[in-house]
Amino acid sequence: MAESYVRLNATQKGGNAVKFRHLSLALSVAGAFLGSAPALAQDPQPVLAPDPSVPTPTAASVAAYYDTFHAQPIWFRSGVNEAAVSQLISILKRAPFDGFAEGPQLATQVQAAVDQARSGTPADVAAADRVLSTAWVSYVQALKQPSPGMIYAVPGLKPQTSAEQILLNTAAAPSLETFVTSTSALNPIYAQLRDAAWAEAQSTGNLTPDPRLLANLDRALASYNKVCAAASDPNTRRSSSSARSNCARASG
Numbered sequence: 001m002a003e004s005y006v007r008l009n010a011t012q013k014g015g016n017a018v019k020f021r022h023l024s025l026a027l028s029v030a031g032a033f034l035g036s037a038p039a040l041a042q043d044p045q046p047v048l049a050p051d052p053s054v055p056t057p058t059a060a061s062v063a064a065y066y067d068t069f070h071a072q073p074i075w076f077r078s079g080v081n082e083a084a085v086s087q088l089i090s091i092l093k094r095a096p097f098d099g100f101a102e103g104p105q106l107a108t109q110v111q112a113a114v115d116q117a118r119s120g121t122p123a124d125v126a127a128a129d130r131v132l133s134t135a136w137v138s139y140v141q142a143l144k145q146p147s148p149g150m151i152y153a154v155p156g157l158k159p160q161t162s163a164e165q166i167l168l169n170t171a172a173a174p175s176l177e178t179f180v181t182s183t184s185a186l187n188p189i190y191a192q193l194r195d196a197a198w199a200e201a202q203s204t205g206n207l208t209p210d211p212r213l214l215a216n217l218d219r220a221l222a223s224y225n226k227v228c229a230a231a232s233d234p235n236t237r238r239s240s241s242s243a244r245s246n247c248a249r250a251s252g
Contacts, residue, residue, distance in 0.1 A: 058141070061163035062134045068164075073129040074171050076117055084176035085114055085132070091184045092135060097198045097209045098184075099217070100142040106135040136170065137163045140183060187224045193217055 065071060075081055075088075089110055095103020110132055117128035144159035160166065173179035185191040197213050 056134075058138050058163060059130075059134045062130055062137055062167065065133075065164050065167045066130060069168075071167070071171065073125060074167065075129050075132045075176070076125045080114060080117060081176055084180060085110070087177050087180050088132060088136060091180060092139060094194075094198050095139055095142075096207070097194050097201070097213070097217075098139075098143055099209075099214050100139055103139065106138065110135050133167055133170075136180070137166050140166050143184065143186065186221060189224065190217060190220045193220060 075085060089107045092103040092107035092110065095101075095106075113128035113131035117125045141161045141163075144161050160169070170176070170179060193213070194217055197209065201207050201209070
């Protein structure tokens with residue numbers, strides 16, 4: 001299939017352009033997604049860092065998962081899962097480009113928890129596993145918020161965002177590293193736009209995402225969700241088993 005090049009302006013001043021390649025089909029889909037979606041809101045408001053001494057709803061939900069299922073460690077099953085932990089930290093550092101501003105702060109907490117868990121004591125390992133799970137659940141819930149007004153004919157295709165379901169899926173993954181990577185990708189169009197902008201940000205040292213990029217990512221995600229909602233309806237001509245399968249993987 002012929003390859004196409006897209007230049008994505010990932011800076012406020014327009015000085016540097018990102019060049020990346022993808023299949024021509026993906027290019028046409030991206031153009032349809034971004035061209036037909038309505039303009040989104042203004043610059044995101046800064047998020048205040050939570051007081052670590054006060055349990056958050058996410059931390060409470062994660063604690064309930066461990067207590068209810070008497071769960072074994074997810075991230076430290078046989079010592080530190082170096083590959084999965086490294087990938088989680090990288091994803092959290094990149095998270096502002098997903099619109100999740102707390103990501104880098106959580107990455108720091110994750111790194112500190114991992115260092116503590118290297119002591120090997122059961123208490124340190126258990127506490128660290130909960131810190132990593134809380135950071136992961138916070139990220140996934142922010143990433144997979146259902147688009148406002150979206151109705152799914154098949155409930156199973158609606159993004160699963162409860163802490164319990166997220167952690168059950170994560171714990172059951174054959175490869176934790178692969179699972180966190182695929183979960184963060186959402187869909188091919190979204191991942192290409194975000195990853196190209198993140199690569200450019202790293203090369204320039206400007207790690208603050210352009211609000212216009214975040215708006216484009218929201219549009220791409222909303223449009224993809226509309227496709228999934230249509231695919232979930234057995235009465236629509238656009239419904240197909242392959243489309244439902246792809247959307248189910250993205251929602252899990």
